[in-house]
Amino acid sequence: MTSTNKKATVFFLLLAFVCLGLQLQAVAAPKPEFYQLKIYHLNNQKQEDRLDAFLKEAYLPALHRAGIAKVGVFKPAEELAEKTTTPAKKLVYVFIPFRSSEQMFQLDSKLQKDKQFQSAGKDYLEAAHNNPVYDRMEVIMMEAFAGKPAFSMPNLKSNAADRVYELRSYEAATEKLHQNKIDMFNNGEMAIFDRLGFNAVFYGQVKAGSKMPNLLYMTTFENKAARDEKWKAFGEDPTWKKLSAMSEYANNFLRADIYLLRPTSYSDI
Structure with a gap:
């Protein structure tokens, strides 16, 4: 083999290793999921009963048939409302995780073709204008953080009625500061939550919603006492104190809203 051929062989071998490395890196880095959070605003118990039935x-059965195995349905923990920054209202939260944006945007067309769904959901789908199932519906679309690209089922052992699911919303003054807060989560804040056993379900950057720029995340606890204990430990954690004191993360959120929720009896999450 000539010197030129040897050089060419070495070059192509190096190129092959680089390509293989890039392929392995692509496989090792999972694509982030997309999330949809529907928030139903209700006027009375009759609407709540009708929505629960739907x-x-x-x-939920239709979403399962469409390939979405787990869907979360939550309501405000009214007895804990005075402890939150936002008063409890007659609300229902529906959290839907999608593997991709395509799956999210194709869902409605799938449901329109699902005859079983159209029949079982007739009261909701064909409600009269003067007898609606809800007063208002918000829809928030999110993309999972790079540091947690997929949602997780909480590892809880208590009765569902005792569990507390905490949904937090962080609005920022600018898009740059908003991204800075997401970087803070990816660069250490989520790791602290994991270490202290916060049982996070998801972290999502809001791509479309009524509050922008914004992020949402959900942590879960065995009960209210466990929730308070975990947050006390978080506030006293040396790593958190160091992280939160860094000048590079100063003023990266403008307002935080806290919602304490309970899962419904038919929630998958």
């Missing part, structure tokens, strides 16, 4: 008997 979600339990029609919507």
Whole structure:
């Protein structure tokens, strides 16, 4: 083999190793999931009963048939409302995780073709204008953080009625500061939550919603006492104190809203 051929062989071998490395890196870095959070605003108990029936008997089963195995349905923990920054209202939260944006945007067309869903959900889907199932519905679309690209089922052992699911919303003054807060989560804050056993379900950057720029995340606890204990430990954690004192993360959120929730009896999460 000539010197030129040897050089060419070495070059192509190096190129092959680089390409293989890039392929392995792509496989090792999972694509972030997309999330949808629907928030139903209700006027009365009748609407709540009708919505519960629709979600339990029609919507969740249809989502399962569409390939979405786990859907979370939550309501405000009204007895804990005075402890939060936002008063409890008659609300229902529906959290839907998607493997991709395509799956999220194709869902409605799939449901339109699902005859079982159309039949089981008739009261909701064909409600009269003067007898709606809800007063208002918000829809928030999110993309998972790079540091937690997929949602997790909480590892809880207590009765569902005792569990506390905490949804937090962080708005920022600018898009740059908003991204800075996400970087803070990816660069250490989420690791602290994991170490202290916060049982996070998801972290999501809001791509479309009524509050922008914004991020949402959900942590879960066995009960209210455990929740308070975990947050006390978080506030006293040396790593958190060091991270939160860094000048590079100063003023990266403008307002934080806290919602304490309970899972419904038919929630998958």
